[in-house]
Amino acid sequence: MPSSRAGKIVDLLVSQGDRVREGTLLARVQAADSKASEPATPKDKPIEAAVPPPQPAPLTTPAAEPAKPVTPPPASGKSHASPSIRHYARMLGVPLTEVTGTGPKSRILRADVEAFVKARLSDTAPRQTASPGMGLPDWPTEDYEKFGPVERRKLSRIARISGPALTRNALVIPHVCNFDKADVTDLEDFRKLLNKEAGPEDARITLLAFAVKAVVAALKAYPTFNSSLDGDEIVLKRYWNIGVAADTPEGLVVPVVKEADRKSVAEIAAEMGTLAAQARAGKLRPAAMSGATFTISSLGGIGGTGFTPIINAPQVAILGMTRAEIRPVWREDTVQPRLIQPVSLSWDHRVVDGVAAARFLQHVCRSLTDFRRVSI
Structure with missing residues (x-):
């Protein structure tokens, strides 16, 4: 806690874990002589330090903890780490704000990031606690066994790593989700034709591959969706x-x-x-999962009519796709069976607004309906 005067604490009036409020006397500080460079003497007049008035806290401020000696963070308020360590942490999905640095001036080292990951992987009990700074009650406990037999299974390695990041993204990012649909009847006919003409060693083309190109075209038309929020700046990726x-x-x-x-x-x-294939075999390297500027989550092989995917921070939007279905559509004065692809777009309201999101999603749908638009 900052002090208005330089000096030495001579009397600490609170203990670790005590609750204090504005005006509570914390300590008495012996002031140093402002006109001399020598240390303060017992004859100096004590200064009483009290709790300052509370200041508004940002959304991501951690919950209060018992006082303990810590090294002050950098003045910027960001984690003290080099760009290479930040890149390494992003590849592993590690939130640097939760990593304790052991380097000079609490700088986060590569070993600190790896130790954090190892600790999470060895944590067999999932931590179901309220998100820091959200003012939420503690996670409820229940004696499940008293109602009947149960079976306990450990969370998968991926779930243990991604769980905290998903919780952070869902709580911190103000999600809004738009829904739309695209008529992909002609595109599906074209896709089948390409696969029919392909050789035995050629990869099977899916609707998702077309969706990737449609998304890229929309990102070029609306570059804000290809950005990240960094403090009070937006980083537009080229x-x-x-x-x-x-x-x-x-x-x-x-x-x-x-x-x-x-x-x-x-x-x-x-x-x-x-x-x-590499992912299913467990051979996907971290570098293959880093550097994305936008994400597509598809349930096309499973089904469903729509869902609201969680944004993959630090991205600002994510596209969701479910299974395309034949539906009756009024077209050219008649009702025709058409293949309709449902899509959804979750977006960060701090960066974009509803009008931009609707236009972006319509651009994706128009490209899927008539894929010639991608080349324009």
Whole structure:
């Protein structure tokens, strides 16, 4: 706690764990002589230090803890780490605000990040606690066994790593979700034709590969959706790396198609197939899951009519897709059976607004309906 005068604490009036309020006397400080460089003497007049008036706290301020000696954080309020360590932490999904630095001036080292990951992986009991600074009550406890037999299973490694990040993203980011649909009847016919003409060693082209290209076109038209929030600035990225969620026995992972704007639909389909196979085999490297500027989460192979995916911070939006279905559509004065693709867009209201989100999603739908628009 900052002091208005320099000096030495001679009388500490509170103990660790005590509750204090504004005006509570914390300590008496012996003031140093402002006209001399020598240390303060017992004859100096004591200064009484009290709790200052409370200040508004940001949304991500941690909950209060018992007082203990700590090294003050950098003046910027950010974690003290080099760019390479920040990049390494992002690859592993580690929130640096939760890592204790052991380097000079509490700088976070690579070993600190690895120790944090090892500690999380060895934590067999999931931590169900209220999010720091959210003012939420503690997670309720229940004696499940008294109602009947139960079975306990450990969370998967991926769930233990991604769980805290998902909780942070869901609570901190002000999510809003838009829904729309695209008529992909013609695109599906074209997709089937391409697969029919493909050779035996060519990758099977899916609707998701077309969606990647449609998203890139929309990101170029609305670059704010290809950005990240950094303090009071927006970082607009001039590259288009699309993360595509893949299901594995351990849970969902998000491999990234790098430079998707420079690749054809066939190349994207082949790369997604390779990445998905590596993910299912547990051989996906951290570098293959880093650097995404936007994410697509597809449930097309399972079903559903819509969902609200959680944004993958520090991205500002994520596209959700469910299974396309044949539906009756009024078209050219008749009711026709058309293949309709439901889509949803979760977006960060701190960066974009509803009008921009609706236009972005419509751009994606128009591209899927008539894929010729992607080349314009």
